[in-house]
Amino acid sequence: MANPPVGEDTQALLTNQESAIQKSLNEILHSYEGSQDELIPILQQVQHVFGYLPEPAMKKLAKFLKLPESTVFGVGTFYTQFKLMPTGRNIIKVCRGTACHVRGSAQILAEIENQLDINAGETTSDLEYSLETIACFGSCALAPVVVANNKVYGRMTVPKVGEIFNKGAQ
Amino acid sequence: MSFEEIKEQAILQWKIMQQSEKIRILIGMGTCGRAAGAEDILDALDQELAKKNIQVDILPVGCIGLCYAEPLIEVIKPGKPSVLYGNLNTELMSEIIADYLIADNPRPDLAIGTRGDGTLDGIPKLFDLPVLKPQVRISLRNCGNIDPENINHYIANGGYEGLAKAVRMKPQEVIDEIKKSGLRGRGGAGFPTGIKWQFCHDTPGDIKYVICNADEGDPGAFMDRALLEGDPHAVLEGILIGAYAIGALEGYIYIRAEYPLAIQRLQIAIKQMEEYGLVGDDIMGSGFRFHIKIKEGAGAFVCGEETAMMASIEGRRGMPRSRPPFPAQSGLWGKPTNINNVETWSNVSAIIAKSADWYASYGTENSKGTKNFSLAGKVVRTGLIEVPMGITLREILYEIGGGIPENKRLKAIQTGGPSGGFIPESLIDLPVDYGSLTQAGSIMGSGGMVIVDEDTCMVDITKFFLTFTQAESCGKCIPCRWGTKQMLDILIDITEGRGRLGDVELLQELAESVKGNSLCGLGQTAPNPVLTSIRYFRDEYEEHIVEKHCSAMQCQALISYYILPDKCQGCMICARNCPVQAIEGGKRMVHVIDQNKCINCGICFDVCPPKFSAVAKVSGKKPSDIPEKPIPIVAKP
Numbered sequence: 001m002a003n004p005p006v007g008e009d010t011q012a013l014l015t016n017q018e019s020a021i022q023k024s025l026n027e028i029l030h031s032y033e034g035s036q037d038e039l040i041p042i043l044q045q046v047q048h049v050f051g052y053l054p055e056p057a058m059k060k061l062a063k064f065l066k067l068p069e070s071t072v073f074g075v076g077t078f079y080t081q082f083k084l085m086p087t088g089r090n091i092i093k094v095c096r097g098t099a100c101h102v103r104g105s106a107q108i109l110a111e112i113e114n115q116l117d118i119n120a121g122e123t124t125s126d127l128e129y130s131l132e133t134i135a136c137f138g139s140c141a142l143a144p145v146v147v148a149n150n151k152v153y154g155r156m157t158v159p160k161v162g163e164i165f166n167k168g169a170q
Numbered sequence: 171m172s173f174e175e176i177k178e179q180a181i182l183q184w185k186i187m188q189q190s191e192k193i194r195i196l197i198g199m200g201t202c203g204r205a206a207g208a209e210d211i212l213d214a215l216d217q218e219l220a221k222k223n224i225q226v227d228i229l230p231v232g233c234i235g236l237c238y239a240e241p242l243i244e245v246i247k248p249g250k251p252s253v254l255y256g257n258l259n260t261e262l263m264s265e266i267i268a269d270y271l272i273a274d275n276p277r278p279d280l281a282i283g284t285r286g287d288g289t290l291d292g293i294p295k296l297f298d299l300p301v302l303k304p305q306v307r308i309s310l311r312n313c314g315n316i317d318p319e320n321i322n323h324y325i326a327n328g329g330y331e332g333l334a335k336a337v338r339m340k341p342q343e344v345i346d347e348i349k350k351s352g353l354r355g356r357g358g359a360g361f362p363t364g365i366k367w368q369f370c371h372d373t374p375g376d377i378k379y380v381i382c383n384a385d386e387g388d389p390g391a392f393m394d395r396a397l398l399e400g401d402p403h404a405v406l407e408g409i410l411i412g413a414y415a416i417g418a419l420e421g422y423i424y425i426r427a428e429y430p431l432a433i434q435r436l437q438i439a440i441k442q443m444e445e446y447g448l449v450g451d452d453i454m455g456s457g458f459r460f461h462i463k464i465k466e467g468a469g470a471f472v473c474g475e476e477t478a479m480m481a482s483i484e485g486r487r488g489m490p491r492s493r494p495p496f497p498a499q500s501g502l503w504g505k506p507t508n509i510n511n512v513e514t515w516s517n518v519s520a521i522i523a524k525s526a527d528w529y530a531s532y533g534t535e536n537s538k539g540t541k542n543f544s545l546a547g548k549v550v551r552t553g554l555i556e557v558p559m560g561i562t563l564r565e566i567l568y569e570i571g572g573g574i575p576e577n578k579r580l581k582a583i584q585t586g587g588p589s590g591g592f593i594p595e596s597l598i599d600l601p602v603d604y605g606s607l608t609q610a611g612s613i614m615g616s617g618g619m620v621i622v623d624e625d626t627c628m629v630d631i632t633k634f635f636l637t638f639t640q641a642e643s644c645g646k647c648i649p650c651r652w653g654t655k656q657m658l659d660i661l662i663d664i665t666e667g668r669g670r671l672g673d674v675e676l677l678q679e680l681a682e683s684v685k686g687n688s689l690c691g692l693g694q695t696a697p698n699p700v701l702t703s704i705r706y707f708r709d710e711y712e713e714h715i716v717e718k719h720c721s722a723m724q725c726q727a728l729i730s731y732y733i734l735p736d737k738c739q740g741c742m743i744c745a746r747n748c749p750v751q752a753i754e755g756g757k758r759m760v761h762v763i764d765q766n767k768c769i770n771c772g773i774c775f776d777v778c779p780p781k782f783s784a785v786a787k788v789s790g791k792k793p794s795d796i797p798e799k800p801i802p803i804v805a806k807p
Contacts, residue, residue: 039485040468044427071486078487078644079468081427097389098584098620099546101634110771114749135471135638136389137428140546140620141237141553142205150430152205158776 021054029064039065039075043082052083088123088130092116092164095145097136104158105144109133111161112146173334173454176446177325184326189248193226193271196244196252198314200233200399201431202392206240207259214260215243218267226271232400234314235554236301239282245270251284254296300569301551306532308540309356309516310556313400318435321442324403330448332523336411337456344415345371348518351526352538357383357474357511358586358615359691360537360604363518366508369498370416373506378418381502381509382409384425384432385479387471388587389638391618393542394512396554398425398432401516402439406462408515410449411522413460416508421462424479427469436464471642475690476501476509478644489644490690511616513542533559537603547584547620548574557602564598567621578623582706586615588635588642589695591702592628611702613695627724628707629714632699633661639696650693653684657700666727669715674704719790726770728789732796733774735760737784740803744774744785755800762800 028045032038039061046057053076062069076082094109113119116129123130139145142154148164171179187194195215199208212228219226236242239256245266246252253276255266262280269275278292285296296302307313316323324330336344349364370378382405386394398405409421425433440462443449451459465483472478473488480502482488501507510518517539521529530538537559543566546552550572557566563583567573574580582592591612593600600606607614622631640654657680660673681697688694704711713719720728733744733753738760745753745761752768755761761784763774778785786793 036485037483040482041466044466044468074487075485078489079470081467081469096638098587098618098631098634099390099552101389102547102620102622102626102631107772134428135387135642136391137201139202139205140390140392140544140618141202141240143546143552145205152201154202154205 018054018056021050021057022060024049025057025060029061032064034065036065036067039067039072040079043072043076047082051087052085055084086123086127088127090128090149091130091132092149093132093134093137093147094120095137095139095143095147096133097140097143097145099140100136100144103143105156107158108144108146108156108161111158112164115161115165171446173330173446173448177330180322180325183322187227190227191248193224193248194229194246195226196229196231196246196314198233198240198242199230200396201429202233202237202396203240203242204431206237208241210260211241211243211258211263214263215267218264222267222272224267224271229317230319231316232313232318233396233554234400235310235396235556236282236551237553238551242282244285246286247271249288251286251288251290251295253284253290253293254282255280256282301553301572302570304561304565304569305556306540306558307556308520308529308532309404309513309542310397310400310554311520312404313397313554316401318400318402319438321403321439321446324401328523329403329519330407332519332521333407333410333414333448334454336414336522337454337458341371341415341417344411344522347522347526348415349526351521351529352533352536353514353517353521353529354537354604355511356513356517356541356616358589358613360614363510363514366498366510367412367415369496370418370506370508373499375506377420377505378416379502379505379507380409380413380416380418380421381479381483381507382421382423382515383474383476383479383509383511384423384429385467385474386426386429386512386616387474387642388589388616388618390544390546390584390587390620391616392544392546393554393617395429395432396544397512397516397542398429399435402432402435403443404516404519405512406436406439406443406449406515408510408518409462410453410460411518412508412510412515414458416506418508419459419461421460422465422483422502423462424465424467424473424483427466433464433466440464470644471638472644472690472692475692478690479509480507487644489646490692492689513617534601534603536605541602541614541617543617543619545571545619545621548578548623548626549621550575559603560601562599562601563593566602566619567598571621574621574623578625580621581624581626582622582628584612584620584622584631584699585618586613586695586698587618588639589613589691589698590615590618591698592622592706593702594706596706611705612698625722625724627665627720627722628703628710629661629665630720630722630724632703633658633665635699636661636696639692643692643696647687647689647693649684649687650689650696653680653688653693654696656680657684657697661700664711664714665720665725667714667718667725669711669718671715673715674708674711678704717790721789723787723789725789726772729770729772730765730788730792731763731768731770731772731775732786732788732793733761733763734784734786734793735795735797735801737782738803739782739784741779741782743777743779747773747777749773758803759800760797760803762797 062072146153281293283296353363354360478488478490497507636658640658645651681700685697740758775785
């Protein structure tokens with residue numbers, strides 16, 4: 001999945017956050033022992049706290065687990081859950097599973113892309129919205145499904161797309 | 171407290187609840203129920219009951235599988251059979267409260283069916299309904315009946331009987347019982363479970379592991395989620411029995427992070443097991459020691475493959491490795507490891523509690539027992555079903571599923587997700603068992619079953635699956651990495667009008683070589699959608715390649731939109747909504763789409779008022795009499 005372009009705002013944000021990152025990371029690492037099987041759970045927690053995997057955090061994590069930085073980076077880029085760039089305050093996920101596909105999720109995705117003026121996998125320049133696609137939510141009976149900030153919208157239609165922005169993601 | 175005492179207490183608690191003079195309401199609170207609005211219903215229910223000052227016990231339960239009718243509630247009045255109501259909204263909820271909770275009219279017009287002893291006039295018995303009659307509930311035995319967050323409910327309904335029995339048996343006896351039951355792996359491949367256990371049991375070693383594969387990744391499949399949300403203990407009990415039989419002291423549940431509710435319910439369940447001494451250092455006082463951990467997946471389809479899953483648990487990139495050595499010989503951290511799927515584990519607990527013979531009485535010669543399917547796509551009654559092996563696809567689609575909406579024509583049934591294939595309408599009487607599905611070119615798979623009707627283009631949906639497998643291919647072996655990419659490129663060309671003669675043969679050749687030479691199951695099965703769609707729907711490929719025509723009207727590049735001059739009323743709605751200003755025309759003028767500007771988005775088609783229906787969607791031929799420029803509308807006589 002392509003990462004969103006880095007704007008100047010984003011860069012500034014990154015620098016400001018660096019010291020905050022160090023501090024939060026120390027708190028996260030406190031409850032771990034330092035074996036490799038903890039790598040993914042720690043990355044998950046880092047992403048949960050920051051919304052993405054900041055580079056300084058991954059470097060520090062490599063030291064903590066006594067792993068090459070490349071290994072941490074390799075795991076961070078392998079799994080689709082992990083993001084290397086900040087994501088929007090609101091995350092909209094469009095299910096692209098089979099059941100959703102045969103019930104028109106491509107049109108729903110196109111409509112959301114159109115309304116936000118970004119492609120799937122991107123974040124709006126004001127960091128307000130990130131748009132993602134998900135292979136399958138497992139809520140196929142309610143296809144097509146869109147999830148906005150963990151609120152599930154089932155049986156979506158193109159005209160109903162606006163509802164997501166009106167209440168769900170604010 | 172001994173297990174016997176725990177059981178006694180649980181049964182007592184259950185009985186008190188059953189015999190309570192209070193009204194009870196069960197509400198389906200699985201992910202699907204919540205998505206359909208169960209939380210709003212629950213809020214409305216709470217408010218309304220408080221306002222009217224009625225005492226009711228509300229019990230959140232898992233999914234009973236009638237997803238098409240969510241949100242669902244079941245009302246139990248003392249001395250009466252319970253009544254199930256579906257497709258609820260807050261207004262209907264208030265009506266039911268007024269009419270049935272306060273007064274005594276069960277509202278047959280709103281009810282789906284009744285359960286339990288007795289009947290109510292005008293309401294059918296739930297399990298006599300076509301959707302439930304052919305079903306047999308073994309794996310899903312408790313889903314929708316018990317509170318999944320209350321271990322006592324599970325125990326009161328026979329839960330942990332199997333484990334209590336197992337720890338009194340020799341491990342080999344447990345394995346023999348599973349072998350005798352004929353249970354085969356429900357994750358898709360169908361390997362006999364007992365034999366798998368035997369391999370791991372026979373490998374020497376002090377440290378062994380069991381893993382529960384809950385990385386349900388097939389798009390179109392949600393059986394394992396529903397089971398874990400509705401009855402987590404059934405799965406956990408199975409894992410414990412397996413661990414005992416194999417001699418494992420530690421276990422992992424590898425579950426997708428996309429299933430937060432299932433994860434939460436598992437955590438609660440494990441905590442309750444610890445309190446009851448059902449997991450830990452001396453389980454049921456038998457000396458059996460076992461600990462279990464939950465590992466959340468991080469979003470990689472390939473991690474459903476055993477060796478990739480183990481790599482992921484170890485904290486590495488989830489890439490498969492070649493086998494042998496098999497996990498039973500050298501698995502997690504090089505130790506003997508046994509991996510089974512969620513549904514397999516839930517069957518294990520039922521088999522040991524009842525008996526292998528009882529289980530084997532369901533199903534066919536080579537496929538014993540039942541199978542869970544998630545029925546989705548173009549079907550009237552979508553949902554989670556459990557059917558005996560050997561049932562025909564026709565029974566599943568037309569009896570349980572209620573057929574296809576809007577009387578459309580069935581085109582194919584897709585089983586096994588991206589690893590499976592399409593079964594055409596002509597094979598609708600095929601029995602559902604491992605052998606028959608494989609022979610038809612598909613697989614049993616983990617249980618996704620997606621119904622495809624005439625509005626679906628087979629080339630487009632094949633492209634959809636390849637897009638998925640190509641993106642999920644881990645890239646380790648060349649046949650899968652490049653083969654899926656090449657197949658996808660050809661499919662994109664065909665759907666975008668660039669198909670060439672010979673593409674179908676090339677696709678077949680590629681598919682065979684990817685199937686035969688890939689390292690793991692992902693690559694070995696990724697060509698199945700391609701091979702089956704060519705086998706049964708070759709004419710659709712040829713139509714796209716030769717005539718540049720998509721009869722299902724799904725391939726955007728092969729579709730054009732035209733405004734019909736005899737129907738257009740010049741209302742300008744389409745012109746205002748066109749995102750690329752491709753529509754010319756004014757008031758009382760027949761509008762015209764500039765085909766060079768048009769991006770085939772279909773918005774004009776959607777917004778044209780149905781009473782006019784002036785926008786035609788065509789593939790291939792242009793309708794006659796389409797003007798080049800806007801012309802005045804001719805007044806109708």
